[in-house]
Amino acid sequence: MNKLSINYIIARNFRKNIKNYYLYVFALVFSVALYFAFVTLQFDPALEEIKGSIKGEAGIKAGSILLIAIVTIFLLYANKLFIKRRSKEIGLYQLTGLTKQKIFRILSAENSILYCGSLAIGIFVGFSFSRLVAMVLFKITNIKTSTALKFSTSALIQTVIVFLIIFLLILLMNYIFIQRQSILSLFRVQSSTEEKVKRVTLNEMVVGLFGIALILTGYYISTRLFSGHFNSVNQLVLAMITILGSVILGTYLFYRGSVRFIFYLIRRQKGGYLNIREVLSLSSIMFRMKSNAILLTVITTVSALAIGLLSLSYISYYSAEKMAKSDSPADFSIVNAQDAEQFKQSLSGQGIGYKETRIDVIRSIVDLSQIIDISMDSVILKPEQALMSVVSAKDVEDVQLAEDEILLAGFSDTFKSLFSYKGTGSVQFHGLHKTISQQLIGLKKESIVSWPFAYGRMPIAIVSDATFEQLKQDLDPQIQAKFTTYFGIDITNRKQLEEADKIFQTLPPGDERFSNESQLESTNEQKQMMGLIMFIVGFLGLTFLVTSGCILYFKQMDEGEEEKPSFTILRKLGFTQGDLLSGVQIKQLFNFGIPLIIGLSHSYFAVKSGWFFFGTELWTPMFLVMLLYTALYSIFGILSVIYYKKVIRTAL
Amino acid sequence: MNILEATKIHKSYGNKFNRQEVLKGIDMAIGQGEFVSIMGASGSGKTTLLNVLSSIDKVSEGSVIINGQEMTTLREKQLAEFRKQHLGFIFQDYNLLDTLTAKENILLPLSITGVTKKAANEKFQALANELGIYDIKDKYPNEISGGQKQRTSAARAFIHEPSVIFADEPTGALDSKSASDLLNKLSQLNQQRQATILMVTHDPVAASYCSRVIFIKDGRIYTQLHRGTESRQAFFKDIMKTQGVLGGVQDEQAEY
Numbered sequence: 001m002n003k004l005s006i007n008y009i010i011a012r013n014f015r016k017n018i019k020n021y022y023l024y025v026f027a028l029v030f031s032v033a034l035y036f037a038f039v040t041l042q043f044d045p046a047l048e049e050i051k052g053s054i055k056g057e058a059g060i061k062a063g064s065i066l067l068i069a070i071v072t073i074f075l076l077y078a079n080k081l082f083i084k085r086r087s088k089e090i091g092l093y094q095l096t097g098l099t100k101q102k103i104f105r106i107l108s109a110e111n112s113i114l115y116c117g118s119l120a121i122g123i124f125v126g127f128s129f130s131r132l133v134a135m136v137l138f139k140i141t142n143i144k145t146s147t148a149l150k151f152s153t154s155a156l157i158q159t160v161i162v163f164l165i166i167f168l169l170i171l172l173m174n175y176i177f178i179q180r181q182s183i184l185s186l187f188r189v190q191s192s193t194e195e196k197v198k199r200v201t202l203n204e205m206v207v208g209l210f211g212i213a214l215i216l217t218g219y220y221i222s223t224r225l226f227s228g229h230f231n232s233v234n235q236l237v238l239a240m241i242t243i244l245g246s247v248i249l250g251t252y253l254f255y256r257g258s259v260r261f262i263f264y265l266i267r268r269q270k271g272g273y274l275n276i277r278e279v280l281s282l283s284s285i286m287f288r289m290k291s292n293a294i295l296l297t298v299i300t301t302v303s304a305l306a307i308g309l310l311s312l313s314y315i316s317y318y319s320a321e322k323m324a325k326s327d328s329p330a331d332f333s334i335v336n337a338q339d340a341e342q343f344k345q346s347l348s349g350q351g352i353g354y355k356e357t358r359i360d361v362i363r364s365i366v367d368l369s370q371i372i373d374i375s376m377d378s379v380i381l382k383p384e385q386a387l388m389s390v391v392s393a394k395d396v397e398d399v400q401l402a403e404d405e406i407l408l409a410g411f412s413d414t415f416k417s418l419f420s421y422k423g424t425g426s427v428q429f430h431g432l433h434k435t436i437s438q439q440l441i442g443l444k445k446e447s448i449v450s451w452p453f454a455y456g457r458m459p460i461a462i463v464s465d466a467t468f469e470q471l472k473q474d475l476d477p478q479i480q481a482k483f484t485t486y487f488g489i490d491i492t493n494r495k496q497l498e499e500a501d502k503i504f505q506t507l508p509p510g511d512e513r514f515s516n517e518s519q520l521e522s523t524n525e526q527k528q529m530m531g532l533i534m535f536i537v538g539f540l541g542l543t544f545l546v547t548s549g550c551i552l553y554f555k556q557m558d559e560g561e562e563e564k565p566s567f568t569i570l571r572k573l574g575f576t577q578g579d580l581l582s583g584v585q586i587k588q589l590f591n592f593g594i595p596l597i598i599g600l601s602h603s604y605f606a607v608k609s610g611w612f613f614f615g616t617e618l619w620t621p622m623f624l625v626m627l628l629y630t631a632l633y634s635i636f637g638i639l640s641v642i643y644y645k646k647v648i649r650t651a652l
Numbered sequence: 653m654n655i656l657e658a659t660k661i662h663k664s665y666g667n668k669f670n671r672q673e674v675l676k677g678i679d680m681a682i683g684q685g686e687f688v689s690i691m692g693a694s695g696s697g698k699t700t701l702l703n704v705l706s707s708i709d710k711v712s713e714g715s716v717i718i719n720g721q722e723m724t725t726l727r728e729k730q731l732a733e734f735r736k737q738h739l740g741f742i743f744q745d746y747n748l749l750d751t752l753t754a755k756e757n758i759l760l761p762l763s764i765t766g767v768t769k770k771a772a773n774e775k776f777q778a779l780a781n782e783l784g785i786y787d788i789k790d791k792y793p794n795e796i797s798g799g800q801k802q803r804t805s806a807a808r809a810f811i812h813e814p815s816v817i818f819a820d821e822p823t824g825a826l827d828s829k830s831a832s833d834l835l836n837k838l839s840q841l842n843q844q845r846q847a848t849i850l851m852v853t854h855d856p857v858a859a860s861y862c863s864r865v866i867f868i869k870d871g872r873i874y875t876q877l878h879r880g881t882e883s884r885q886a887f888f889k890d891i892m893k894t895q896g897v898l899g900g901v902q903d904e905q906a907e908y
Contacts, residue, residue, distance in 0.1 A: 271769060271773065272753065272755035272756045272759055272776070272789070272790075273756075273759050273762070273763060273769050273772050273773075274752070274756050274759070274760070274763060275763040275764070276760075276763065276764070279749065279751075279752060279756070279760065283749075283751040283752055283756075284751055286751070287750075287751045566749050566750070566751075568747075569747040569748075569749060570749075571732070572708055572735075572741055572743075572747065573735065573736065573741060573760070573761060573808075574732050574733065574734070574735030574736030574737070574739065574761075575732065575736060575764075576728075576729050576732040576733065576736075577729075577732075578729070579732075579764075652708065
């Protein structure tokens, strides 16, 4: 065979197959665009500000490595399906006498045309996309810059290098694939993955139940993870590894055994009398669930990971204001009289109205052992001898206390679960000489004073004025803090807040300046930091979502082709397209729904176990993330149904 | 009473410039309870004829009336409904669903008729016993032999008592023993249940089980043979004779 005819074959082939390629091209363009957008941002000077502010460089780097890993796996999977689809064609070439080397050359040439084309399109799409992404990023991090992104040559080079390496991997994969096949096996490959129908065995039931048990065990441990049952770091790490291991293994076994077994029970109960919907959903899923177990486990884990990470970072972002509020309950919190005086004068000078709150703070040793139950050795707080800040009820608005009553303020949900709060009870204050016993009557979530006054950002005790005076007389000077009076300044007119913030920034620097706090500034800092993390996580989450959705969709395209003969039979027998489609819809509901529901449930338990480290609000951000994820994920399910519709229509 | 009446059926494929006429005006009528086979050489249009009669394919011209219902004017969805309710099919390559057990395959056409589970079970039991496949009811198609598969397929065609059963080369993939088993069962069911069967075959042995054989050549009906009271062997010889006259490459050449 001379050179000309090979080129001819390549060209003809390319034109003929162009319809088959769109899946592959889509996967490529998508991956390239995503990666290029990410790298463009990485190299963009406009981002220096954010990166510098929190040393986000490392975060972005880690993100880009993870992105490469996902993209590689995704492309290799897409390529695997792609070459499998064309195995018949390859077999035909072999039959006509082409050597494997030549076939490999044809495929590679064809592949490289596709690959280069997609790379170029992807880079273009990615560049446009990165502008949009940058705008989003600046929006969520509250940074005001012009979003004039430049086309970055270094981003281009990095993208090209990465995808060149992936291309080599793909070539290697194709080479191995072609080398391994004989003509016969090439013809058979499409059906070889189709497992022979096997009977459901008792073994499977045991495996399935074991899987469910493992998942539940993991969930159970996760709910106890931070409630004081694991006392050392080592134990905690061990517990986390156990949770991960048992949940992932459990998920796998669940797919391998339980789903099939449950469907088998339903089917048996029908006594052989199945309607068309059950035929297309139950039997088809049962038939494939076992061989898809690994794929589904990966997808479930990836989904759970994405939802979990997105929820946590969104929780942080969402809680930024609340966190800032707990750090500085007033708009501006000042720790010494001098600064407060200066600030107030400047405010008056500018005609900005304000309201001042002044609270005296002392420190005392408190025995909390009756109200909290914590057994971690290495923590900041010993329940029997906790160092706590104490304020008088007379300084706090809306609080009335009897002489022996106290409240704990700044007692967030985080503390509640971390310390295993037991409820109200008696609390002892140890002064230098005397001990005063008081009754805890409740908790306040909000904090009263700014963070430098709350020892280690711990809760603060509000006691009656009489008790406060007693404690003040009996102070242990060694444990008192440097700052003893909190000045909270609230700006009356919210519109003047930014102006006030500018004045605040002119306060003299030093230790006091570090401890003085502007709520606005700290909200912005929080948002900036969490914004970038959320952005990276969101980017990765989106990639996880799209890749796992695509893989499921590709898988369904494959299954659709494999099931075409069944559709033909059913249509000949007189089942309408509508009949078949309704069955397929149920099938897809399961195919996409089962991994989604299990992924959601996994991420729910993951988030629930440790969310309080990330913020102050769990439900709203988590539900928003889950809802969004479900909506985006469903798109792939709908696309697959549309694809099936086409297959069914052409089946007769 | 005629259960199927076809008049002036034409079927052609291709476009305006490259048109190939496969059926060139076929008239036929099949009575209630008849067992008819259509024979012809490869390319004579017999499978096309079966497809258009059974509404799997559309005619280009002409009319097909089954059970008093004109088929050619029905829309696709109505056709599918009609097939589902009134027609039964047996195909050369069995066309069983791999993911269903034999019993599930057989009961499939009943699921849309609203028959109760109990009644369905009774029907199944009777039919499966007649066809000798009751023991394999819980097996999957890949676990049973070709003959068993085809009998399962036949059971599926009979279970909802359709007006007509169309069989496309049902013995094509079977060895001679399995083939004669199947044909015996088919003619038995034809007699016991008064089921109307229209079978396409190129196998004279298979055709000899029928009560009438229609010969097709080049898209037209060439002739037909009635078995009457003849023995199967004698009818077989008649069929062979007719086939000899009909087929053969020499005749084709003689025409040019």
